[in-house]
Amino acid sequence: LFPSIQMIGFMFGSILGGIISDKYGRRKVILFSMTLVSASMLVMGLAPTVLMLQIGVFSYGFSIITRAVTAMVILNELLSNDKRRTFGILVSVFCGLGGCVLSVVAYCIPNWRWMTLAIAITCTAHLPLYYCFIRDTFGWLIQNKRIKSAEKLYKEVVRVNNINLDEALLSDLKLGTKPDDDESNDVTKVENFTYIDFVTVPFLRKRILLLSFMWFSMNMGFYGLSFNTPNLGGNRFVNAFISSVVEIPAQFLCFVLVKKIGCRMGFISTAGACSVCVLLTPFLQSTNQIAGVVCAMLGKFFISAPFTILYLVTGDLFPTMLRTQSYGACSFIGRVAAIIVPYVLYLGKTVHPYLPYIVIGTVTFISAIAALLLPETTGINLPDTLEDAKQQDSHMKCCQPKKKK
Incomplete structure (x- = not known):
């Protein structure tokens, strides 16, 4: 129940956070969401009733995804073309490290209330840094x-x-x-973009549909493999630690692939490899448990890279005034998959143990094919307007020839 409540919070945060960030600025949303993360963790740790705990979990899900998508947009808009890929991948490396630390903390502090309060205190301690250093882009x-x-x-x-x-x-x-312009009046002169533009503008509609399906499949694969970790056998803390550790070298693989063959082909190759590992896992697990665990961890290794690439390229394909909303819309669909995942895994207990792996592996493979229909964005400036975004369709070839210096 609680993972589903958190994912519902993710869904609402994805949609509302994108609108607020594009309309009122990146800084306000980051500061609000980080403050709400700390408050939500405190509520969860001190909750006297189940209802208060559910409210805390929902609020945490809402705030953490709002912070995540806005932070990625800030990263993209602050850095130049040759830097934003590197630092975007570096962020994912720290996410993997955070998962490793969380596994150790959970082992050392087995009581979930004390563990939650310890994390809440840590989050609260570094809040002043956000207020001092975060600026609008x-x-x-x-x-x-x-x-x-x-x-x-x-x-x-x-x-x-x-x-x-x-x-x-x-x-x-x-x-x-003009020198005497009132800045508050300037905002009214700006053309407002909303989620409706994703439907009414043909090339945006195509991109948002493809990316939404890719986010859906990557969330299903990532959370499916993560939630299924305790079912692999062995020590759950060790499995969780290994599951986070494999994300770190996956980011270095992601870095190499993006540099060598670009984001699109990098996504296709790693998503395809993940689907193969996922489909092989149940067959290996039925004969050798260790081989099954290794194959599942390889699947987690490969799913981490295309998941990171999606975060890198989603904002690249939309203009500034729709960038955070594009992350929000795709993340919303992705969280639908995350909510469905526990029920997909349950099919393995009620219908056939191989079924969850077949579903996840097939969906992941289809997403790899869908990526062929999107333009390559590596080395291209972020689009500021709709016209800039539409011009990206000229980069539809699988392999771009290198420009002569």
Whole structure:
């Protein structure tokens, strides 16, 4: 019940967080969501009733996914083309490390209340860092006509990094607004984009449908293999630790593949390898338990890479004013899969033990094929407008020839 409640929180956070972030700014959403994460953990640890615990779990799910998608958007908008892939993958490495630490903490603090409170205190302790260092991104400020805030942010960057002020850039910024403009009025001049645009604009509709299915399949594979870890036999803490450890080298594989063959082919190769491992697991497990565990962990290894790639490319395919909403819409569909996963695993106990693996492996394989219909985004600037996003369709070839220097 509680995992399903958390996933429902993920769903609402994905949808509402995307709208709020694109409309009111990245910084406000990050600060609100991180504060709510800490408060939710405290509520769960101190909950006197089941109802309060359920509220805490829902609130935690809502806030943690809102923070995750907004943080990924900030990362994409802050960094240049050659840096955002590297740092995006590095974030996933730390997620794997966090899973390893959590396994150790759970082993050392077996009482779930004390463990939850320990995590809540840790989250609360570093909240001041977010308030001190998180800023709205330059791209979001420009697209929302927040010219004065963009100018202020630019001057702060110049001061902190001790670099020369670009007067030409400042002049270009000032041309976008009159000196006596009220910044609050600027927002009303901005064209508003909503989830409806994903349906009414043909090329956006195609992309959101393909990406939603890919998120659905990756969530089903990732959470299916994660939730099934206790059923593999052996010590559950050790299995959980290994399940998190394999995510770390998977990110290095992801880094190499993205550099060598691009995000799209990297996704196709790793998702395809994952589907093979998942389909083989039940057959190996019936003959040798260790071989079955190894194959399942290889599946978790391979599913981690395309999951990371999805986080990297989803925002690349949509303009600035729809970027967080694209993450929200895809994440919403992905959480539907996460809610369904326990019931898919239950089919293994009631219908046939091989059935969950067949379902997860097949869906993962189809998603690898679906990726062929999306453009390659490696080395391409983030699109600011709908026109910029549409021009990406020229990068539909599987292998792009290298440009001569």
